[in-house]
Structure formats: C-alpha cells, structure tokens
Amino acid sequence: MSLYSVNLPCHYGLCLLQALTTSYSAIYGLYHGFVGVPHFKSICRLLGYQGIAVVIEELLKIVQALVNTSALIIESLNNFEK
Numbered sequence: 001m002s003l004y005s006v007n008l009p010c011h012y013g014l015c016l017l018q019a020l021t022t023s024y025s026a027i028y029g030l031y032h033g034f035v036g037v038p039h040f041k042s043i044c045r046l047l048g049y050q051g052i053a054v055v056i057e058e059l060l061k062i063v064q065a066l067v068n069t070s071a072l073i074i075e076s077l078n079n080f081e082k
Contacts, residue, residue, distance in 0.1 A: 044052060 047055065
C-alpha cells in the first residue's frame with residue numbers, strides 16, 4: 001500500500017494520521033520480534049554481574065518448576081493408562 005493511495009477525505013488532518021500510521025507499520029514490521037545481541041549487551045551492562053546471577057537463578061527456578069510440573073503430568077497420564 002502506497003502512502004499516496006489513501007483515499008480518505010482530509011478532515012482535521014486524518015489523512016496525515018493515516019499516512020503516518022501506514023508508514024510506521026511498514027517500518028516497524030521489519031523489526032517486529034527482534035531481540036538480538038545489542039539488546040543483551042545493554043541488559044548485561046545495566047544489571048552487572050550480581051544482577052545477571054540473580055536473573056539466571058530465577059530463570060532456573062522457573063525451568064525447574066516447569067520440568068517438575070511436566071513430570072507430574074506425564075506420571076499421572078502413565079498411571080491413568082494402566
């Protein structure tokens with residue numbers, strides 16, 4: 001969709017708003033979902049060594065809880081089939 005193909009009546013700057021929205025959507029679509037090295041470098045710089053250790057510790061707790069829950073579900077399904 002071209003910026004110049006918007007066929008709306010221009011009341012109170014709505015045409016300009018529509019064109020800006022379309023432009024922003026097109027540009028943002030290129031970067032949607034991107035999390036890369038620059039982001040992790042910034043996070044590490046902000047957190048420092050102790051902060052990174054705390055984040056990893058909390059992530060490990062979450063993963064451990066998910067694994068334990070999954071193991072219980074699998075065990076109950078195995079017992080249910082017998």
